Amino acid sequence: MKGNEAIAHAAIRCGCDGYFGYPITPQSEILETLAAEKPWETTGMVVLQAESEVASINMIYGGGGSGKRVMTSSSSPGVALMQEGLAYMAGAEIPGLIVNVQRGGPGLGTIQPSQGDYFQATRGGGNGDYYLIVLAPASVQEMADFVDLSFELAFKYRIPVMMLSDGVIGQVMEKVVLPPFKPRRTEEQIMAECPWASTGRKGMRPINVITSLELQPEAMEQHNLHLQEKYRTIRENEVRYEETMTEDAEYLIVAFGSAARIAQKAISDLRSQGVRIGLLRPITLWPFPTKRIQELSQQVKGILTFEINAGQMVEDVRLAVEGRTPVTQYGKMGGIVPTPDEVCQALRNDFDIK
Amino acid sequence: MENIIAPENLVYQKPTLLNDVDMHYCPGCSHGVVHKLIAEVIEEMGITEKAIGISPVGCAVFAYKYIDIDWQEAAHGRAPAIASAIKRLWPDRLVFTYQGDGDLACIGTAETIHALNRGENIAIIFINNAIYGMTGGQMAPTTLMGMKTATCPYGRQADLHGYPLKITELAAQLEGTCYVTRQSVHSVAAIRKAKRAIRQAFENSVNRRGSSLVEIVSTCSSGWKKTPVEANKWMEEHMFDYYHVGDLKDTSKEAQ
Numbered sequence: 001m002k003g004n005e006a007i008a009h010a011a012i013r014c015g016c017d018g019y020f021g022y023p024i025t026p027q028s029e030i031l032e033t034l035a036a037e038k039p040w041e042t043t044g045m046v047v048l049q050a051e052s053e054v055a056s057i058n059m060i061y062g063g064g065g066s067g068k069r070v071m072t073s074s075s076s077p078g079v080a081l082m083q084e085g086l087a088y089m090a091g092a093e094i095p096g097l098i099v100n101v102q103r104g105g106p107g108l109g110t111i112q113p114s115q116g117d118y119f120q121a122t123r124g125g126g127n128g129d130y131y132l133i134v135l136a137p138a139s140v141q142e143m144a145d146f147v148d149l150s151f152e153l154a155f156k157y158r159i160p161v162m163m164l165s166d167g168v169i170g171q172v173m174e175k176v177v178l179p180p181f182k183p184r185r186t187e188e189q190i191m192a193e194c195p196w197a198s199t200g201r202k203g204m205r206p207i208n209v210i211t212s213l214e215l216q217p218e219a220m221e222q223h224n225l226h227l228q229e230k231y232r233t234i235r236e237n238e239v240r241y242e243e244t245m246t247e248d249a250e251y252l253i254v255a256f257g258s259a260a261r262i263a264q265k266a267i268s269d270l271r272s273q274g275v276r277i278g279l280l281r282p283i284t285l286w287p288f289p290t291k292r293i294q295e296l297s298q299q300v301k302g303i304l305t306f307e308i309n310a311g312q313m314v315e316d317v318r319l320a321v322e323g324r325t326p327v328t329q330y331g332k333m334g335g336i337v338p339t340p341d342e343v344c345q346a347l348r349n350d351f352d353i354k
Numbered sequence: 355m356e357n358i359i360a361p362e363n364l365v366y367q368k369p370t371l372l373n374d375v376d377m378h379y380c381p382g383c384s385h386g387v388v389h390k391l392i393a394e395v396i397e398e399m400g401i402t403e404k405a406i407g408i409s410p411v412g413c414a415v416f417a418y419k420y421i422d423i424d425w426q427e428a429a430h431g432r433a434p435a436i437a438s439a440i441k442r443l444w445p446d447r448l449v450f451t452y453q454g455d456g457d458l459a460c461i462g463t464a465e466t467i468h469a470l471n472r473g474e475n476i477a478i479i480f481i482n483n484a485i486y487g488m489t490g491g492q493m494a495p496t497t498l499m500g501m502k503t504a505t506c507p508y509g510r511q512a513d514l515h516g517y518p519l520k521i522t523e524l525a526a527q528l529e530g531t532c533y534v535t536r537q538s539v540h541s542v543a544a545i546r547k548a549k550r551a552i553r554q555a556f557e558n559s560v561n562r563r564g565s566s567l568v569e570i571v572s573t574c575s576s577g578w579k580k581t582p583v584e585a586n587k588w589m590e591e592h593m594f595d596y597y598h599v600g601d602l603k604d605t606s607k608e609a610q
C-alpha cells in the first residue's frame with residue numbers, strides 16, 4: 001500500500017483516539033483512508049475533517065491537552081499554517097502527532113516531493129525556544145511503525161512529535177507489515193497516564209489547566225528552563241540513526257527519508273566501483289545524531305550531505321563535524337528528485353574521486 | 355443582629371467554585387458577573403467533575419484562575435476548535451468556551467462559524483463589549499458606527515472600517531445551532547435571564563443537543579472611558595439599539 005494509507009491503518013491499530021485534518025496534496029489519502037475505514041464504528045476513534053489546518057492543530061491541542069492520543073497530517077503549506085499551534089503545544093507541553101508529507105516550496109510551491117521543511121521542523125517553526133521530536137521515515141514500513149513510536153515518545157516527554165515524510169514516501173507503494181492491534185486506553189488508563197490533563201476534575205482533585213501563558217518573568221524563566229532540561233534529556237536518550245557500510249568507509253553520505261533510499265542505491269553502485277563509502281541515515285532529525293557524525297568525521301576523508309532541498313541538514317552536519325573533514329551538499333529543489341547516478345557524480349566531483 | 359447571622363438564614367453566597375482571589379477585571383466590567391453565573395450554574399447542575407472550559411486570548415485570558423474547574427487556554431480565536439475536539443473525544447463532558455468579540459468574531463470567525471455549523475455539542479459564552487479591552491481599547495468587529503476607539507479615534511466609519519458584525523444573527527442561521535440568544539447583565543432582572551440562558555446552553559452541551567451560543571452584551575468602562583454607571587447607561591442607550599437582547603433561536607426543547 002501507499003505510505004499515506006499505511007499511516008491511516010497504523011493509527012487505527014495503535015489505539016489512536018482521534019484524527020483531525022484538512023485535505024492537501026500529496027497526503028489526502030490519510031484522511032480518505034480513515035474516512036473509508038470508519039474506525040468510529042470499531043475502535044471508537046474520532047475522525048474529523050476540519051475547516052483549516054489552523055483548526056486542525058488546535059483540535060490536536062485540545063485532544064492532547066485532555067490526554068487523548070490524537071494526530072493530524074498535512075503537507076508543507078498546511079504545516080506552515082500549524083506553526084502557531086505547535087508553539088502553543090510545545091509551551092503547554094501537549095503530546096500529539098503531526099505528519100508532514102512534504103512538497104516543494106516556498107509558498108504554494110508544487111505538489112511534487114521535497115525535503116524543504118527541514119529547518120521548519122527541526123528549528124521550531126513557531127515562536128519561542130522549543131523543539132519538536134522529528135522522525136524521518138524512509139519507507140512505507142516506517143510510515144506505519146513510526147505512528148505508535150511517535151505517540152509513545154509524545155506521551156513519555158509531553159511533547160509534540162512530527163513525522164517528517166515527503167511526497168515520495170507518502171505516494172510510493174511498498175509491502176508493509178501493519179502493527180499488531182492495540183486497544184484504545186480506557187478513561188482510567190488515561191487519567192493514570194496523564195494526571196496533568198484537563199479531563200474534568202474527577203473526585204474533586206485540584207484543577208488542571210493547560211496553558212503556555214505566564215506573565216511573571218521569573219516563573220516564565222523557570223518554565224523555559226524546565227523545557228530546556230527536558231530537551232537535554234531527549235538529546236541524551238532518543239537519538240536514532242541507521243548506518244550502512246560505514247565500518248571501513250573513506251567517504252560518507254548523510255541523507256534522511258526518501259533521499260536516504262536514493263543514497264542507498266548510490267553507495268552500492270559506488271562500492272561496486274571500488275569506492276569505500278558508507279551511509280548514515282538520521283532517523284531522528286531532532287535530536288540529531290551529532291555525536292555519531294562527529295566520530296565518523298575523524299574516520300572519513302569527506303562527507304556529502306544529500307537532501308532534496310537547497311542545503312538545510314548540511315548545517316547540522318557541519319556543526320557536528322566542526323571542520324575536521326570537508327562537508328559538501330548536493331540536492332535539487334522544486335519537486336525534482338535526483339537519481340542515484342547524480343548523487344554518485346556529485347560525490348566524485350566534490351572529492352575528486354576518479 | 356447576632357441571632358440573624360445563622361446558616362439557616364443564609365439567602366445568598368458566593369458560589370464555592372468562584373475562587374477567593376482578586377480579579378484583574380476593571381470596576382464596572384461585566385466579566386465578573388458572567389464568571390459568577392457560570393460558577394453558579396456548574397455548581398447547581400452538579401457537574402464540576404465533568405466541566406472543561408476553554409479560555410480565550412483577551413480580558414478573560416485568566417478565567418482559569420477564577421472558576422475552579424479544569425481549563426485549557428486557547429490561542430487567540432481558536433477556542434471553538436479546541437472545544438470541538440475535546441467534546442468529540444469526551445462526549446459526556448460539559449465543554450464550553452468563553453470568548454470576547456475580538457477573539458470570537460474577528461480572528462476566530464472561521465473556527466466559530468464552523469464549530470457551530472457542525473453542530474458541535476459545545477456551549478459558547480460570547481462577551482460582546484464592542485471593543486478590545488485587554489490591549490487598551492482598539493476597534494473591534496462589533497464596534498458601533500461612530501464609536502471612538504484607539505484605532506478609530508474619529509469614530510467608526512463604514513468607508514474606512516466597514517460595519518459592526520452581528521455574528522449572533524449569523525449563528526442563528528446555521529443548521530448546527532440549537533440555541534442562540536443575546537443577553538446582558540446590567541440589572542438584576544437581566545442577570546437572572548442571563549443565568550437561565552447559560553444553564554440552558556450548558557444543558558444542551560451535556561445532553562448533546564447541538565451548538566449553543568450565548569452572547570452577553572457587556573460594558574467596558576475602561577475602554578469606553580466612562581464610569582461604571584455611565585457605561586451601563588451608554589450600553590442601554592446605544593448597544594441594545596443595534597444588538598437586540600432576546601432569544602434568536604431555540605430548537606433545543608424540540609431536540610429533547
